[in-house]
Amino acid sequence: MSSQQHFTSIEKILSKLPPDDYQNIRNVLYGKPTSKLDLSDAETKANDYDLELVSCRFEASPEQLRPPKIVRVGIFQHKLPLPPNTPIKEMRDGLYKLAQNAIETAAKGGVNIFCFQEAWNMPFAFCTREKQPWCEYAEVAEFGPTTIFLQQLAKRYNMVVISPILERDEVHGQTIWNTAVVIDNYGDFLGKHRKNHIPRVGDFNESTYYFEGNTGHPVFQTEFGKIAINICYGRHHPLNWLMFGLNGAEIVFNPSATVGNLSEPLWGIEARNAAIANSYFTCAINRVGTEIFETEFTSGDGKPAHKEFGHFYGSSYIAAPDGSRSQGLSRDKTGLLIAELDLNLCRQVRDHWSFQMTQRLDMYAELLAKVVQPDFKPQIIKK
Numbered sequence: 001m002s003s004q005q006h007f008t009s010i011e012k013i014l015s016k017l018p019p020d021d022y023q024n025i026r027n028v029l030y031g032k033p034t035s036k037l038d039l040s041d042a043e044t045k046a047n048d049y050d051l052e053l054v055s056c057r058f059e060a061s062p063e064q065l066r067p068p069k070i071v072r073v074g075i076f077q078h079k080l081p082l083p084p085n086t087p088i089k090e091m092r093d094g095l096y097k098l099a100q101n102a103i104e105t106a107a108k109g110g111v112n113i114f115c116f117q118e119a120w121n122m123p124f125a126f127c128t129r130e131k132q133p134w135c136e137y138a139e140v141a142e143f144g145p146t147t148i149f150l151q152q153l154a155k156r157y158n159m160v161v162i163s164p165i166l167e168r169d170e171v172h173g174q175t176i177w178n179t180a181v182v183i184d185n186y187g188d189f190l191g192k193h194r195k196n197h198i199p200r201v202g203d204f205n206e207s208t209y210y211f212e213g214n215t216g217h218p219v220f221q222t223e224f225g226k227i228a229i230n231i232c233y234g235r236h237h238p239l240n241w242l243m244f245g246l247n248g249a250e251i252v253f254n255p256s257a258t259v260g261n262l263s264e265p266l267w268g269i270e271a272r273n274a275a276i277a278n279s280y281f282t283c284a285i286n287r288v289g290t291e292i293f294e295t296e297f298t299s300g301d302g303k304p305a306h307k308e309f310g311h312f313y314g315s316s317y318i319a320a321p322d323g324s325r326s327q328g329l330s331r332d333k334t335g336l337l338i339a340e341l342d343l344n345l346c347r348q349v350r351d352h353w354s355f356q357m358t359q360r361l362d363m364y365a366e367l368l369a370k371v372v373q374p375d376f377k378p379q380i381i382k383k
């Protein structure tokens, strides 16, 4: 176990400060204060199922012409319930049980839109670069077993469910993609988005398994708001976030799987900055736990072969367009964060900061069109 696993959350450490210091630091680090929700029914369920439960309410100012546009989102981070090399059927059943418990708990907390972490229904095996058995986890987005399983729950609980999976496209030559499936609150398949940016860093060699996405930047119009999904590594690309905003997203989910020694210092910044820059809510969800594989793999960094990625540090959180953010889930527990958002805040922040009025897209479009040309010459002024 590495030393990174030995603390539960930043918030736990900060809460040991004297109350005045804590309040001052909290306000600077976390922005405008948020409140907790009364979730007693969900708490009972969470205790039954041994899930950490955190809640948060983001408020907007009252308006004269528009009523509040309230939506509850649930983001779920989880450890694998079984070792990675468990037979696929058994693993999937274990994960489905966990998912059912989490969605049931979310329903008790009044959640309208629920999102899982990246590749939620399988081990995060891409570090191994071995095709078998991992490719067997890939399934058809539209009618694969995971979509069918979640459709019943979405309908039962009147909840939109975002399910990031490994997708097998049987129509296009059995190609594989990293895809988020969106199921609406009637249990219907609403659409899918394929991960745009594939990591080539450390043990994240995911290009062995799937292509760069070809679905653009879709925004899904649901009964509870306009939502989009920026899958994991896409959070390092500000233009990826921008495009979802340009298409009108009010909430962008970032289902992820990332480890402490690679990205933890970036984690609290990137999705939060995206919320600020694009005047929408962001929901960053990370896997938890350490997954140990049977076969050793190397990282191409001169270090010895090993059997694990390192610790997935959880710390899932939600950020608002005004820069405020929720407490994070812990770094080491399976848990659910339920937040109530007033989507009116998106337009209120746009009116206040005018980022969209000042962003000069035409100027950047012109330069970007030049940059991608083979004969591009950087604009450098020399003496």
Ligand SMILES: NC(=O)NCCC(=O)O
Residues within 6 Å of the ligand: 118, 199, 204, 231, 232, 233, 234, 236, 256, 257, 258, 259, 262, 263
């Ligand atoms: N799954 C994935 O894209 N991970 C990349 C690591 C990171 O972006 O922190």
